[in-house]
Amino acid sequence: MHLAERLGSNYRKLDREEVRSCLVRYRQRNDLGARDTLIHGHMALVRYLAEKFAHRGEPIEDLVQVGMLALIRAIDRFDIDKGVELPSFLIPTIIGEIKKYFRDKSWALKVPRRLKELNLTLGRTVGEMTGALGRPPTIKELAGELGVSEEEIVEAQELGRSQSVVSFNREFESDEKSRSTRLLDQLGSADKALECVEDSLLLKGALKILDRNEKVAIYFKFFENYSQSRIAELLGTSQMQVSRLQQKAVEKLRTYLSREG
Numbered sequence: 001m002h003l004a005e006r007l008g009s010n011y012r013k014l015d016r017e018e019v020r021s022c023l024v025r026y027r028q029r030n031d032l033g034a035r036d037t038l039i040h041g042h043m044a045l046v047r048y049l050a051e052k053f054a055h056r057g058e059p060i061e062d063l064v065q066v067g068m069l070a071l072i073r074a075i076d077r078f079d080i081d082k083g084v085e086l087p088s089f090l091i092p093t094i095i096g097e098i099k100k101y102f103r104d105k106s107w108a109l110k111v112p113r114r115l116k117e118l119n120l121t122l123g124r125t126v127g128e129m130t131g132a133l134g135r136p137p138t139i140k141e142l143a144g145e146l147g148v149s150e151e152e153i154v155e156a157q158e159l160g161r162s163q164s165v166v167s168f169n170r171e172f173e174s175d176e177k178s179r180s181t182r183l184l185d186q187l188g189s190a191d192k193a194l195e196c197v198e199d200s201l202l203l204k205g206a207l208k209i210l211d212r213n214e215k216v217a218i219y220f221k222f223f224e225n226y227s228q229s230r231i232a233e234l235l236g237t238s239q240m241q242v243s244r245l246q247q248k249a250v251e252k253l254r255t256y257l258s259r260e261g
Contacts, residue, residue, distance in 0.1 A: 070097035
């Protein structure tokens with residue numbers, strides 16, 4: 001349920017004296033009822049301002065929600081002693097929060113706010129300095145103009161590219177026959193065989209420490225799945241001897257690999 005719905009829709013417009021009275025009661029006596037009255041009384045203003053941005057593609061109720069949160073924060077921090085009328089403070093505050101919401105939504109990746117703001121300022125500053133210098137400014141000149149480090153300038157420029165991304169499903173022309181292909185189709189997949197490369201290299205080195213009969217006993221058991229009796233025939237020995245060869249070879253390999261790994 002949206003915040004506006006939770007607060008209720010039976011709000012009415014407050015006159016100037018009612019607004020002043022509620023502000024005083026809320027500030028001086030922490031009268032939460034007066035605070036609720038102020039919120040309810042300005043819900044129509046929030047919706048009116050939100051509807052000005054309805055053409056930008058975001059659901060109107062989401063914009064109203066952003067505006068309601070801005071309204072509550074604005075009422076909570078409004079200073080009645082500064083001689084400013086509440087609506088004059090609310091309108092730019094609510095509009096500012098809605099605009100900030102659109103700026104945040106336009107970035108494809110999560111970027112720190114200070115860098116977003118620096119990136120926006122950077123765009124204007126580059127244009128102004130280019131006009132003044134007759135050439136694009138250097139990183140050092142931009143850093144000096146904005147009072148930040150050169151690293152921050154570079155970081156803001158790089159993060160500016162996060163404002164949009166290319167979909168994996170976007171189609172591109174792939175060859176002279178004008179056939180299209182998706183970016184996803186051009187990406188490689190993980191080669192599981194690569195995971196075995198290191199183990200294979202270690203095992204290859206380990207096999208060098210075995211004598212001929214031990215290598216035969218191990219190879220035909222683990223790579224060809226021969227039985228001990230068949231290996232015994234190949235070696236011209238007994239099945240018992242093959243078992244001993246395999247045990248001895250495995251122990252040698254285990255010792256070698258534990259030392260090398």
